[in-house]
Structure formats: structure tokens, C-alpha cells
Amino acid sequence: MSDATQTARAGKAIRDLIISGVVLPGERLAEVQLADRLNMSRTPVRSALNTLSHEGLVESLPGRGYAVASFAADDLRHAVELRGLLEGTAARQAAERGAAIFEVDQLNRVLQDIDALFQDQTTWKDHVHEYVDLNEEFHRLLIESAQNPVLARLYEQLIKLPFASPSDLVVGYWHLPGSFGKFTAAQHQHWAIVESIAAGRGTRAEFLGREHAEITTKALGEMLRSGALSRDLMATATRRSGPAARG
Amino acid sequence: MSDATQTARAGKAIRDLIISGVVLPGERLAEVQLADRLNMSRTPVRSALNTLSHEGLVESLPGRGYAVASFAADDLRHAVELRGLLEGTAARQAAERGAAIFEVDQLNRVLQDIDALFQDQTTWKDHVHEYVDLNEEFHRLLIESAQNPVLARLYEQLIKLPFASPSDLVVGYWHLPGSFGKFTAAQHQHWAIVESIAAGRGTRAEFLGREHAEITTKALGEMLRSGALSRDLMATATRRSGPAARG
DNA sequence: TCAGTTCGGAATGTATACACAGGGATTTGG
DNA sequence: CCAAATCCCTGTGTATACATTCCGAACTGA
Structure with missing residues (x-):
């Protein structure tokens, strides 16, 4: 243990x-x-x-x-946006290099498993933990598909920040009202990203990756407004090493 | 000491x-x-x-x-491309948020100093060290202009890799034939990036940042072909932790 | 009363000693 | 002669003792 x-x-x-x-x-x-x-x-x-x-x-x-370390709300938003940038870049590079069939199949298989969880809107919340795992697996495969160790390393360093990783946000968000709609929309984007990679459409893949982060940012905003994160993060968030611009 | x-x-x-x-x-x-x-x-x-x-x-x-650690040539290319991605993102965010006048002035001042070094093509190589400093200062100001601590942190981590920082590449490249043309072209892009930021044209700023990395990639390619890096980096570059795809 | 200085303590920076695990070389058996 | 197991040794993981520095508080002087 x-x-x-x-x-x-x-x-x-x-x-x-x-x-x-x-x-x-x-x-x-x-x-x-x-x-x-x-x-x-x-x-x-x-x-x-x-x-x-x-x-x-x-x-x-x-x-x-x-x-x-202290994290302001802006830091969390920036981290999510940068994650979208890196995931979008990974998707573009995977599309441009021509990802192998078995890699696309791996991604598709994970998405099919997620679809299965979402089939019943009344019971899907019993399987949140499985969704967290599958979602994390999808994003991991997406980064791997670029076959770019430098990007993978940067990504790993980014998602070490609190609430910057896919899992952290799902765990904090799933119980809020309207989460089902957000998750199904995100899943729709997942499919579109893989479709773009398989078709070699790098530009579409990249911007879908970025747009995917927009949903996450919206969810993050709801979490912040709901007070779920306020106690831990916002308390001392005002102070940060930035310039003392408005003394 | x-x-x-x-x-x-x-x-x-x-x-x-x-x-x-x-x-x-x-x-x-x-x-x-x-x-x-x-x-x-x-x-x-x-x-x-x-x-x-x-x-x-x-x-x-x-x-x-x-x-x-071992670095393959592809790793260096990937690092340079990612640096362009982050610098382009910084430029876009600076343009979108509306960078302050004094920040744009700081960037312009550095570029004017670089222009002064390039005025005389016959003696500019005596001032390579000053150019290295000014170039580094420009890229530092560019990242700062986004006012995004998460991006700045990621950038710092990226340029710790050998030959991923602006300075490393200049130091290794300036003595090769045709370097003057590359540096003046890069300087032209510097001006265009700042112009885009000042005008609030985020998309143009971002793609100029990426395109700026393309020049660097070309220079890196010439360095690799010239053998300047081969001894140190390429010797054991073939081995890396990646998947044993092609036995 | 306030400013400057000095003293003390607590926490970090460094060195060293010990425990333990992993790998390579040697040896033994087939 | 080859393969497998065992032994030893090199090197990392951990603990502890010592040095050093930094901050704060108290005291003294004006």
C-alpha cells in the first residue's frame, strides 16, 4: 500500500x-x-x-x-487555455504526420466507451469515476498521437498545476446543474477531433482542440461562481508575484 | 565570484x-x-x-x-516549433488585451537598438554578443507582454532545454554563411509582431510568432547539416525513451 | 518615544555515516 | 561450453549531527 x-x-x-x-x-x-x-x-x-x-x-x-503557491482565478483560466493550445497542437501534428490506423482506433474505442456511459441520462452519474478515467485516457492518447516528446513533457508539466488537468475539472464539475449537457458537448468535440486527425485535417483538428478548452473554461467559470473553489483558491489569490501596477 | x-x-x-x-x-x-x-x-x-x-x-x-539526457534532432526542431507557438500565443494575448503604450515602447526601443547593429553589414559580427543580449531581451519582453504567469512559466521551462532558447541558437548560427540575411529577416518579423500587438491584431501577431520559429528551424537545419551540433548531440541521439516502433 | 543595534533562536544549508537494493562478475552444475 | 544462480560490491536512499544565516525581539541611547 x-x-x-x-x-x-x-x-x-x-x-x-x-x-x-x-x-x-x-x-x-x-x-x-x-x-x-x-x-x-x-x-x-x-x-x-x-x-x-x-x-x-x-x-x-x-x-x-x-x-x-497561490493561484488566482486568472491563472486557472490561463492554464486551461494553454492546455487547449497544446492539445490542439498535438491534434494538428498527429493529423499532419498521418496518424497510424491503430492509434485512431485506440482513440475511437475510448470514445465509444464514453458514449456508452452517456446513454442513460438518469444513471450516468453513477459512473462518473469511469468517465474520469476514460476522459483522462483520451487526452493522454491525444498527446501521444503527436509523437512529440517535447510537447508531451510540456503538457505533463502543465497539468501538474491544480485544476489544470482534465480529471481535476471533471471531478469538481460533474455535480453542478447542467453538467450533462457540457459533457455531451465535449464528447461531440472529442469525436470531431479524432475525425479530423483521421482525415489529415490539421487546421480543423487544432482549432477543435482550442475550442474544446472553451467549454472547460465555461465550466471553470461556473465552478468559481458556485463557490466550489472559492474557499481553497480565492482566499489568498489576490497576491501574486506580478507587477505592483495599481498600488 | x-x-x-x-x-x-x-x-x-x-x-x-x-x-x-x-x-x-x-x-x-x-x-x-x-x-x-x-x-x-x-x-x-x-x-x-x-x-x-x-x-x-x-x-x-x-x-x-x-x-x-539524449536529444535527437527532431527534439530540437520540436522545441523550436513549440517556442514559436508560445511566443505567438503571447503576442496574440498581448494584442487581445490591448498592451499598454509603455510596453510597446519598450519593445520598439529594443528593436531600434538591433537595427543600429545591423546598419553596417561589414562590422556587425563584432557586435554579436550585443545582439544576443538584445534578442534575448526582446523575447523576454514579448512573453511578459501577455501578462500570463502560467505561459511565462511554461516558456521558462521550455527554453531550459539545450538549443531551445533564442540565445543558444544565435550563438551557434551567426558564423555560418548567409546568417546576416536570416537575422535581418528575423528582425523584420520582430517589427511586424510589435506592430500587430500595437494594432490589436491578435491573429496576425500569433501567426507571425509561429512563422518566426520557421526561420529558426531553417537555421537549425543548417547548423545540423554543417556538423556544428553533430558531435555533441547527434552521437547518441538515436536512442530515446520512445516506443520501439521500427525495431 | 523612536530609531538603531545587538543578541538569540529557529529554520535552512551542508556534511557524513549507515542501510539497502540492484547489477555485474564469478562460480557451479549440466 | 553454456546457462543459471549466488555472492560481492558499487551506488543510491535515508537519517542525523553540525554550521550558518536570517529574522525578530529586546535593549539601549538620544
Whole structure:
């Protein structure tokens, strides 16, 4: 049940502390305190904090350790838009290079499984977890289809940010009213993206990828208005390293 | 003359070892060996290796340390293309939000300084170093003009890859025949990008940013054919973690 | 009362010692 | 002679002790 190394365990634990809101944005993360809480030495904690700082969940202070990173609502919107940009680029490159048949088949198979979940509007919410997995699998295959390791690496770094990954947004959104319509619309776009890739229509594939992010942005806006994210993220979101323009 | 911390010193030293080709792609990086060579303990070396693995210069092996990352020619091309994508996006967002006058002025001022360097085709090579600085400053201002911290972060992570940053490519290319024409063409695009931002023409700004990367890709191709990069990068470039598609 | 300085403590940066796992070389059996 | 298993050794993972720096608070002087 435990991870192989203490460092991995520390990373997961600290990430959970941040995501769950136990520690608030801006709050200092003292090594000894974390090591004590996690029953391990400072060494793996330090290593995990170093990793998390590169992933963007914590920020490294010059000479005095680390603090939980603050995210403004605009940051979340920007992250979603950039994810659409990268996914659109992946779709375009897959179309331009001529994706192999088995790759398109893989994508189609995932979409068929999602369609099956959506057939019954009254019971689909019992299968949200399956949808999360399938949706994540689709986006993973989409990035892979570009066969571009640099893009894949950039994508991985982007979706490490909270609520930038496909799964995070689905988990936070599915229970809101009207979510079924958004999900079915998104699924329609999924089909169109794969169709574009299979047909070699790179430009259409790219812009569908971007448009797909627009739905996500709308959903994110509803989540923010509904207050689902406000407590954790908006509390200290006003402060960020940006220029002090309007002192 | 030395950095503040041993960790920073270790990071710089190991990066230099990789860039200068003292250690070859694929080669293992043993902590004790590095600590011995740099006259420090394993702790800061380990921390630096962790950082470098997130930057992409070294790859972390499951349970046995680190190795120098391998870059294929395609990886370099992909990195340049993605840089164009991000710079184009930054330009579009700057145009769409309506960049402030002083920001456009800053960009124009840098371009005027570059123009001054290019006035005399016979002596411009004496000022390559100044051009490198100004070019880097322009691209930095361009990214800043989007006022998008997430995009800026992604860009920073991308240009940490070898030969993905504007400066790296200029330094490797300026001495090749015909470089003057490429640089003046690139400068023409710089002016057009700023003009588009000032005029609020987001679409034109974005595609100019992408097209700007095409010149860079061409220059990269010439560098690869000229053998300037072959020794360091191409030697072990064939091997990469990708799928074993063509046995 | 306020400003400057100095002292103290707490947390990070670094070094070293120990435990453990993985791999390669050697040896043994067929 | 080849294959497989075992042993040893190199190197990473972790813990802990020490050094150092940075911030804050208290004290002193004007």
C-alpha cells in the first residue's frame, strides 16, 4: 500500500495537504514540521519540496525554504487555455504526420466507451469515476498521437498545476446543474477531433482542440461562481508575484 | 565570484559539463563522482541533479540515479516549433488585451537598438554578443507582454532545454554563411509582431510568432547539416525513451 | 518615544555515516 | 561450453549531527 520510497510518499502527502486545503496558499512549509507530521527525516521531505517547487505547487523562497503557491482565478483560466493550445497542437501534428490506423482506433474505442456511459441520462452519474478515467485516457492518447516528446513533457508539466488537468475539472464539475449537457458537448468535440486527425485535417483538428478548452473554461467559470473553489483558491489569490501596477 | 550556495554551484557546474560535452548523452552521473570532482558533499549534488532532471537536461532512472539526457534532432526542431507557438500565443494575448503604450515602447526601443547593429553589414559580427543580449531581451519582453504567469512559466521551462532558447541558437548560427540575411529577416518579423500587438491584431501577431520559429528551424537545419551540433548531440541521439516502433 | 543595534533562536544549508537494493562478475552444475 | 544462480560490491536512499544565516525581539541611547 505504501510507495517504494520515502520521497514519493512525502511528495504525495504534501500534495494532498495542499489540494485538500489543510495548508493554505502563502503558508510556509517548514521541513522539520512536515518531517515530524509524516514520520520521516528531513531528507526525503526536502527532496519532495524541491520537486513540488518545479511542478508549481509550492514556491521556493530565496534562502528560507518553501511556501504553498497561490493561484488566482486568472491563472486557472490561463492554464486551461494553454492546455487547449497544446492539445490542439498535438491534434494538428498527429493529423499532419498521418496518424497510424491503430492509434485512431485506440482513440475511437475510448470514445465509444464514453458514449456508452452517456446513454442513460438518469444513471450516468453513477459512473462518473469511469468517465474520469476514460476522459483522462483520451487526452493522454491525444498527446501521444503527436509523437512529440517535447510537447508531451510540456503538457505533463502543465497539468501538474491544480485544476489544470482534465480529471481535476471533471471531478469538481460533474455535480453542478447542467453538467450533462457540457459533457455531451465535449464528447461531440472529442469525436470531431479524432475525425479530423483521421482525415489529415490539421487546421480543423487544432482549432477543435482550442475550442474544446472553451467549454472547460465555461465550466471553470461556473465552478468559481458556485463557490466550489472559492474557499481553497480565492482566499489568498489576490497576491501574486506580478507587477505592483495599481498600488 | 562564487554563487551563494553549494547547490547553485553544483547546478551550474553539472550543466556546463553537459553542454560542453565533457559528459556524453546517456552517460551515468554518479553522485559520489560528481561530489568528488566539485569538492563538495553528495547533498548539494543530489539537490542539483533533482533540479536538472525537472529541467530536462538529465533524466532520472527509476532507482539508480541519473543519466545525461539524449536529444535527437527532431527534439530540437520540436522545441523550436513549440517556442514559436508560445511566443505567438503571447503576442496574440498581448494584442487581445490591448498592451499598454509603455510596453510597446519598450519593445520598439529594443528593436531600434538591433537595427543600429545591423546598419553596417561589414562590422556587425563584432557586435554579436550585443545582439544576443538584445534578442534575448526582446523575447523576454514579448512573453511578459501577455501578462500570463502560467505561459511565462511554461516558456521558462521550455527554453531550459539545450538549443531551445533564442540565445543558444544565435550563438551557434551567426558564423555560418548567409546568417546576416536570416537575422535581418528575423528582425523584420520582430517589427511586424510589435506592430500587430500595437494594432490589436491578435491573429496576425500569433501567426507571425509561429512563422518566426520557421526561420529558426531553417537555421537549425543548417547548423545540423554543417556538423556544428553533430558531435555533441547527434552521437547518441538515436536512442530515446520512445516506443520501439521500427525495431 | 523612536530609531538603531545587538543578541538569540529557529529554520535552512551542508556534511557524513549507515542501510539497502540492484547489477555485474564469478562460480557451479549440466 | 553454456546457462543459471549466488555472492560481492558499487551506488543510491535515508537519517542525523553540525554550521550558518536570517529574522525578530529586546535593549539601549538620544
